[in-house]
Amino acid sequence: MINRLRIYSSIAFFMQFFMIINMGIQIGSLFLPYYGLLIVTGIAVASIVGIIQTKIFKLDVNDFIIVAALGGLGGFLGAKLLYIIVSFSKIDWSRITDPDYLEAILKGGFVFYGGLIGGLLLLLLSKKLFKIDAARYLAVCMPCLPIVHAFGRIGCSLAGCCYGMPYDGPFAITYHNSIVAPKDIPLFPVQLTEAVCNLIIAAVLLIYIHKNKDKSFYSLPLYLFMYAPVRFILELLRYDSAERGSFLFLSTSQWISIGLVAVAALLTLFIKHKAYNNTAQ
Numbered sequence: 446m447i448n449r450l451r452i453y454s455s456i457a458f459f460m461q462f463f464m465i466i467n468m469g470i471q472i473g474s475l476f477l478p479y480y481g482l483l484i485v486t487g488i489a490v491a492s493i494v495g496i497i498q499t500k501i502f503k504l505d506v507n508d509f510i511i512v513a514a515l516g517g518l519g520g521f522l523g524a525k526l527l528y529i530i531v532s533f534s535k536i537d538w539s540r541i542t543d544p545d546y547l548e549a550i551l552k553g554g555f556v557f558y559g560g561l562i563g564g565l566l567l568l569l570l571s572k573k574l575f576k577i578d579a580a581r582y583l584a585v586c587m588p589c590l591p592i593v594h595a596f597g598r599i600g601c602s603l604a605g606c607c608y609g610m611p612y613d614g615p616f617a618i619t620y621h622n623s624i625v626a627p628k629d630i631p632l633f634p635v636q637l638t639e640a641v642c643n644l645i646i647a648a649v650l651l652i653y654i655h656k657n658k659d660k661s662f663y664s665l666p667l668y669l670f671m672y673a674p675v676r677f678i679l680e681l682l683r684y685d686s687a688e689r690g691s692f693l694f695l696s697t698s699q700w701i702s703i704g705l706v707a708v709a710a711l712l713t714l715f716i717k718h719k720a721y722n723n724t725a726q
Contacts, residue, residue, distance in 0.1 A: 480600035487596025488517070491589035494651075502585045502658075508575070512582045513589075515571050516564040523563015524555035531556060531697050554606065557594065558676075558701045564590075580662065587664040588650040591672065595643035602636035609633030610684040627684075635682045642675045662716050669709035677702040 470477045492513065499509045529536070529550070540546040571579040601607045605623025612633035620626040650668060654661045680696050692700060 479603035480597070480606070483596045483600030483603070484593070487593040490596065491592040494592060495586040495589045498585050498588075498654075499582070501655075502661075504582060504585065508577045509582055509586065511575055512568060512571050512577060512579050513586075515567045519567025520560035520564035521555075523566070524557060524560030526563065527556040527559025527697075528554050530559075556698070557597075558698055558705075561590075584661040584664050585654060587654070587668055588647040590668065591643040591647040591650070595640040595647070598636045598640035598643065602634065602640070606685070607636050607683065608685055609635030609638075609682050632684065633682050635679055638682075639675070639679050642679075643672070646671045646675075663713065666709040666712040666716070669705045669712075673702040673705040673709070 470479070470482065495509055495513060496506055499506050532554075536550065537546070541550075565583075568579045568583060571577045598607070602618065605620045605626035608620070608626040609618075609632045611630055613631045614633075616634050616637070617631035618634050618637075619631050620628055622628075626632065646668065649671065650664055653667060654664055657663070677699050680699050680702075683696075686696070691697060695703075
């Protein structure tokens with residue numbers, strides 16, 4: 446009886462200081478937003494995978510950290526920049542000098558494709574600044590990207606952003622307290638669907654890289670060939686069109702998806718051409 450009381454008291458004490466609320470977790474006076482918490486978790490998991498990959502392929506872990514840091518910085522800046530671009534018409538630029546309004550914008554959303562493009566562009570600097578073969582690290586550690594993205598999408602699902610269309614089938618999600626998603630309406634779990642797709646893509650990339658060590662440079666175009674069509678289709682199942690940019694009959698991300706498939710095809714041809722020239726020499 447005493448042991449049961451202790452257990453109940455411990456549970457009550459724990460729940461008092463570890464209370465799940467609308468957009469995050471409250472631990473005493475500390476508030477941890479779902480999205481940020483999941484992103485940090487994703488970065489930690491991806492870092493472990495990246496370090497393991499680096500050691501397996503006998504690369505320098507210190508160089509991996511530099512490349513990952515530059516990619517992360519470029520990803521953050523690119524994701525925020527594209528968010529501002531697609532939200533340009535909704536921003537009250539007359540209030541941009543207001544610290545509170547500016548803070549709200551800076552704390553606002555991110556667009557993944559902006560992060561992808563920004564991260565890749567900044568990676569190119571690592572070769573010039575630090576004499577690191579960034580392409581080699583990118584080829585080997587490519588699975589890290591969809592891993593982080595998967596955790597980010599789980600964070601989106603918990604917070605209610607990037608929500609799906611009304612849907613009352615299996616695995617439907619209904620938000621009651623989200624400040625972003627429609628309340629009390631069953632929605633398609635588009636965020637979790639994308640998270641699962643990203644984890645599958647990461648697994649495929651890992652298998653491909655380890656079975657084709659001499660062709661690991663194809664991992665980037667392979668990733669683009671897999672993710673871009675998935676994103677194009679999932680955009681059709683989203684219901685947050687007011688928060689996303691669009692042009693003509695497609696969303697911004699769908700146009701970028703089409704462009705990235707073309708980029709993947711060009712990268713594949715470029716890598717093949719370079720490999721042929723190296724063999725000829």
